[in-house]
Amino acid sequence: MLFSLVKKDLLLAKKYLMFMTIFSFVSPLLIASRSSFSDTGFVSLLITVLLTEYILYISISSLEDKSKGAALLCTTPYKRNGVIKAKYLLILIIFMCCFILYTILTYLGISPNIQQMSITKIGTIMLVLSIFFGILIPVQVKFGYEKTKYIGFIIVFLTPFVLPNLIKWYTSSNLSINFTISLSQNIYGWIPFVLSLIIGYISMQVSIRIYSKKDL
Template identity: 30%
Template sequence: MLLNLIKKDFIVCRAYVWFAALYGLAITIFMPFSFGPVLMSTGMNYLLLSTIHQMDDRCKGSALLGTLPYSRKQIVFARYCTSMVLFAACIAFYTVIMLIASQFSNSFKEIGIFTVEGTLLAFAVSCLFSAIFIPLNYRLGSEKARYINMIGFIGLFVLNMSSSEIFGSAGVDINVYVLASVAAAILAVSYFVSVVIYSKKDF
């Protein structure tokens, strides 16, 4: 049942997967630095999750799902699972691109094809992004939330770009394990917030 809802999300946004993949490819190739997985996963997550929410709103998908034997809690949970599956797919895609790119250029080898730290940092940022993005979309609807999301995404992009300098100059040594755990906890809290918002919605 849950798998069916996640699959539905992917089918609904599949027309935009190529566009998201193109973005991911461009980020990895033209901006090869250690924050690549963060930029890529957050960007692709944003593009595809916002498409899913837009399609749901445009086609009144929530009303359709409401007539099927799903609880509202299950529908919300599936959306969070979708965001995590998207993250995993992004990281896999990033690794494949890096693997291919490193055959042609040493600069990609230097960054490292797959690093636990980079992946955990990307996971933390993706969690934080979804933790804000999903309840905001449930609360405001995809149209209203789109502009706020866009600002948030650009802010995240700028932060990602300059984070090495910020953290470096401040001498902050980020423990990515702690960061990832805290982000996962925030995502869990966000899920309960979304359930409350979605449970009160009329379709």
């Protein structure tokens, strides 16, 4: 049933899917070619995923808002918690698709700046997404699309300009944060994934609680 709801969302965004697929494939190359620091793959994938996720998510939210889709779904056998879970599942599926496209780029060898990333870096990207959408989705569920659409827009579209500068500042300032954890390197690499899942789960439960009490 969840996949049926995700399929519904993808059908709503079908006119954007081809463009966003091309964008997700080309964007890492463009960003990497303009980056002036070493870890271009990480930055290019993070920015690409964040933009792709947000554009598709906000496009679907806009169409649902115009068509009163939330109210109509409540007249169907779909439960409210299923509607919310489908939103989070959609975010995960889009992330996986973007990662697959990036992996294809690494094997094609089109750019030396596009290289395979470690589990920790992939998890870090997923963690950033979990924090961003973990805040955005409950806020949007609470206050509605119209009142929140510009918040994410400003944050996401400032990211390509702000994030590279933040990374440059961090790498040039010689700051270091050291944690002493008695774990193997393999387990340590999966910590961002675990944190992202925890944040996503908490956010989803908050969204479900808000949505269950909302008058549609």
